[in-house]
Amino acid sequence: MKSKFLFFLKKIAVKVFIVFLDGLVLLKNFLAFFLRAIARxxxxxxxxxxxxxxLKIYKGYIYLKIKLAKYYLPVKSKFIYPLTRRYVTHSVLILISCFAIAANIQAKEASLENSEYIGQKSILFALNRNTGEQFDEIFDELVVEEITKDGNEKVLSYLGEEAGIVVPGGSVGPNLPLLPINPGEGLLLPSLGEQRTKIIDxxxxxxxxxxxxxxxxxxKVVTILWANKLTERSLIRPGDKLVILPVDGVVHKVKKNDTVGGIAKYYGAESGKIIEGNALADAGDINVGEILVVPDGKMPTIVAVKPPSRVQPSSRDIFTIPSVKPSAEGKMVWPTSAKIITQYFGWKHVGLDIAGPKNSSIYAAKAGTVEVAQAGWNNGYGTYIIIDHGGGVKTLYGHNNxxxxxxxDVVEAGQEIGKMGNTGNVRGVTGIHLHFEVRINGKKNNPLHYL
Known part of the structure; x- marks a missing residue:
């Protein structure tokens, strides 16, 4: 019934398209007739x-031009020829340059004589101009209250209360001289911005x-990478949300039996900075599940194991047959008789690739019901199987032969369900492998966390 309905829709679509083309032909014929009728x-x-x-006007213009040429051209040459000579042009440019230099010198002399009034006619000066009383109010707000006896430090006060800012007598910064400050002199302090202490998105x-x-x-770039579990090769796109720490370091979620000292040691940081940066009362003021910022912390270096080559070894002894019995912890069974991992789980590759000889055994990682068992291309998975284990947990086995x-079919953990192959999106004979995925409520997770 469905196929007949689709055929009927296609037939109607073809007829509509033919009528549309006929209409275009009629429109073309009408426009051609209309334009011919207007063009005549x-x-x-x-x-x-x-x-x-x-044509008569043009002939008259040509006649007058020929008659007047014998009077016009000699006069034109007499005036234009001297001006087109290069020596005259050079002389004019030199005179203009001399006038410009003289005008600049006069302007500079005038500005030096009236330097105290320079800029007073500008809009910026008018906007910032204040009366003498207003300036007195501003400068009286901040004065030097006390100078120590040895002259090495000057304690500044604001409105009669100590501002808590100590200025060394030698310098304000590296290689910057400090001008002497006398009691009663006005001094303006720069605005001191507050340091952000919260994690933001x-x-x-x-x-x-x-x-x-x-x-x-x-x-640092590495701080953003660590906080968002990114790598140097990760891509960000408009609309992505990034976690931004207040300082350089790492973020840590408190687990059971965690201590401030242990966290500091793990990330190579200082316990005091963790307590201060997270406003903790003491080292014991942490709770399981709490998010802590570890200032100046560094992610521990993990030595990456280079994946072995995809070239298939000739000896079957390299492939250790895994146990087909579920573990006591309820973890999944290794899904194949081969153990060479050629590609790990990542943001782009959402599964685990395990290489082996053609027709190596593929096992059900956990007991469940076969939901899909299908041959073909299947979006690159090739001949693949999906097993539903219940509770939203499913596993996928791709590229089967x-x-x-x-x-x-109801299968048990460790039961053979297929043979390894290179169907789907793989690289020829060297691409013989199992693509294994673990899906929980539709989300693809790292299989190594469950094996």
Missing amino acids: PLRWMGNAALFSFI YVVGEGDTLGGIAEKFNL KLLVLVG
Whole structure:
């Protein structure tokens, strides 16, 4: 019934398209007739205008130009020729330059004589101008209250209360001299911005890069990478949300039996900075599940194991047959007789690739019901199987050479369900492997966390 309905819809669509094409042909014929009907009278009117007065006017213009040429050209040459000589042009440019230099010298002398009034006619000066009383009020707000006896430090006060800012007598910064300050003299302090102490979310915009975002928040790029579980090769796109720490370091979620000292040791940081940066009362003021910022912490270095080559070894002794019995902890069974991992789980590759000889056994990782057992391309998975284990947990087995189960079959953990192959999106004979996925409530997770 469905196929007949689709055929009927296609038939109607073809008829509508044919009627549309016929309409275009009729429109073309009508436009051609209409334009021919208009072009005939316009062509007659154009010819009449051209031959009746336009050509006559042009002939008169040519006649006058020829007659007046013998009087006009000599006069024109007499005045224009001297001006076109290069020596005259050079002389004029030199005179203009001399006048410009003289005008600049006079302007500089005038500005030196009236230097105290320079800029007083500008808009900026008018906006910032204040009366003498207003300036007195501003300068009286901040004065030097006390100078120590040895002269090495000056304690500043604001409105009669100590501001808590101690200025060394030698310098304000590296190699910057400090001008002497006398009691009663006015002094303006710069605004001291508050240091951010909270973790914030940042939405990536157009043109944003990890380096630019790090510079915007005065952080290292590696801090943003660690906080968002990214790598140097990770890509960010407009609309992505990034976690931004208040300082350089790492973020840690408190687990059972965690201590401030243990966290500091793990990340190579200081316990005092963790307590201060997170406003903790003491080292014991942490709770399980709490998010802590570890200032100046560093992620521990993990030595990456280089994946072995995909070239298939000739000896079967390399492949250790895993146990087909579920573990006591309820973890999943290793899904194949091979153990060579050629590609790990990542943001782009959402499964685990395990290489082996053709027709190596593939096992059900956990007991369940076969939901899909299908041959073909299947979006690159090739001949694949999906097993539903209940509770929203499903496993996928891709690129099989042969299926040993059907949809609806109930399988046990460790039961053979297929043979390894290279169907789907793989690289020829060297691509013989099992693509294994663990899906929980539709989300693809790292299989190594469950094996």
